[in-house]
Amino acid sequence: MITLTDKEIEEKYKITHAIEDVKSILDDYKNDQIVESIRTVLPAGEDNSMLYMPCISISSQVSIIKTVSIFPSNKNMPTTQGNILVTDLTDGEHKASMDASYLTRLRTGAMTAIATDKLATEDARSLGVIGTGNMAFEQVLGVIQVRDIQRIYLYNRTESKAEDFKKRLEDFGIWSDIEVVSDVDALVEMSDIINCATQSKTPVYNGALVKPGTHINGVGSFTPEMREMDHKIVERADQIYVDDMHGAKEEAGELIDAVDKDIISWDDIKGTLADIFDGDYLRQNDEEITLYKCVGAGYFDLAVANGVMKMFAE
Numbered sequence: 001m002i003t004l005t006d007k008e009i010e011e012k013y014k015i016t017h018a019i020e021d022v023k024s025i026l027d028d029y030k031n032d033q034i035v036e037s038i039r040t041v042l043p044a045g046e047d048n049s050m051l052y053m054p055c056i057s058i059s060s061q062v063s064i065i066k067t068v069s070i071f072p073s074n075k076n077m078p079t080t081q082g083n084i085l086v087t088d089l090t091d092g093e094h095k096a097s098m099d100a101s102y103l104t105r106l107r108t109g110a111m112t113a114i115a116t117d118k119l120a121t122e123d124a125r126s127l128g129v130i131g132t133g134n135m136a137f138e139q140v141l142g143v144i145q146v147r148d149i150q151r152i153y154l155y156n157r158t159e160s161k162a163e164d165f166k167k168r169l170e171d172f173g174i175w176s177d178i179e180v181v182s183d184v185d186a187l188v189e190m191s192d193i194i195n196c197a198t199q200s201k202t203p204v205y206n207g208a209l210v211k212p213g214t215h216i217n218g219v220g221s222f223t224p225e226m227r228e229m230d231h232k233i234v235e236r237a238d239q240i241y242v243d244d245m246h247g248a249k250e251e252a253g254e255l256i257d258a259v260d261k262d263i264i265s266w267d268d269i270k271g272t273l274a275d276i277f278d279g280d281y282l283r284q285n286d287e288e289i290t291l292y293k294c295v296g297a298g299y300f301d302l303a304v305a306n307g308v309m310k311m312f313a314e
Contacts, residue, residue: 001094002096003096003097004096005099006101009103013106015109015142017311018109019110021306022303026277028057028058029299030278033059034055034056034299035055035058036053038247038250039251039298040053044069048073049070050067051066053296053297053301055298055299055301057306060302062086064085064298068104069081080134082099082101083098083099084096084099085097086305086309095309096305098305098308103305103308104301108135108138108142109142110304112195113145114276114277115217115294118279119282120283124147125149127151127153127176128187128194129152129197130155130197131156131197131198131200132161132165133197139195139217140152140195143217153179153180155182166180184204185209188205188206188211189209194210195217197219199221200220200226201226203228207229208236210233214289215289215292216229218292223253229291234258235258236289239270239283239288239291240290240291241275242294242295243293243294243300244296244297245269245272247295247296252295273294
C-alpha cells in the first residue's frame, strides 16, 4: 500500500485534472455505477466534527472511505484534516492511504467550476469571495478556469486573513486585480459571481443586496445548523441547484430551514450537479440569480482519489 501526502499530490494533481475526473464520476453516477452510504457526521466536542464518507464505483472497481476532522478552533494545525483509504475491488487489497485535505478542497473547486460554467453569465468578470479559509482558495481556482475574471474582492471577518489570502493568490500567479474589502455589503453589490465558504451558523451577507444576474456558490456550510446564506437569497434565486439531492436534504442548513418555513419546497430545486453537467447552458437570461449549494458526497472524493491513483501508477 502506498502513502501519499498532500504535498506529493498537490505537486502533480491540479484543478484541471479534478474537473475532468469529477465530470467522469458524474457520468458514472447517472449510469447507476455508484454505490454509497450517507455521510456520517459525529460531534467531537464544542464546534468540532468528524465526518465519514464511504463510496464504491462499480465501473472502476474502486472503493474509498474518507475520514475528515473539522476543528475550527485549531491554532497551529489545519482546521480541516482528512484521509482517504483506497481499495481495489477486484481482490479487496487496500491500495493507498492518502491525505484528503487538499483533495477535498480541490474536488469542491472542480464542482464549483462545473456549476459556474453552466450558470454564471458568460460575461461575468468580478468574483466576490466571502470567507478566506482553506476551502476558499480552490474555489477561486475553479471559477477562473471557466470565466475571464478581471477583479476579485475578498472579505473575511478577520481582515488580516483576507490580506494573507490575497498574497497567496498573487504568489500563485492569479492575474486578476485583487482587493480586500472591509464591507461585505459592498462586495456583494460589486460581484458578478459570489463564492461563500464559511461554517457560520448565521448568515454572513444580506441576500437583498445581491444584484440581478449574479451567480452564487455556497460551499461552506454542511450541517442542518449552519446558515451562511439567508432566507432572502434563497427566496430571490431564480434557479437553485445542489451537488447531491440526498445530501442537501440532510445537511444543507439554509435550504432545510427555508423548506421548513415554507419559503421554498424541495420541488423548487432544479436539479443536481449531475444534471448541470449533463445539460446545456442553463441560465435563461442575464437577469436571473442562480444559486449552487454544495455539501459534498463520497463519489466526488472517489473521483479525485481514483484520478490520483491513476496518475501515480503511470
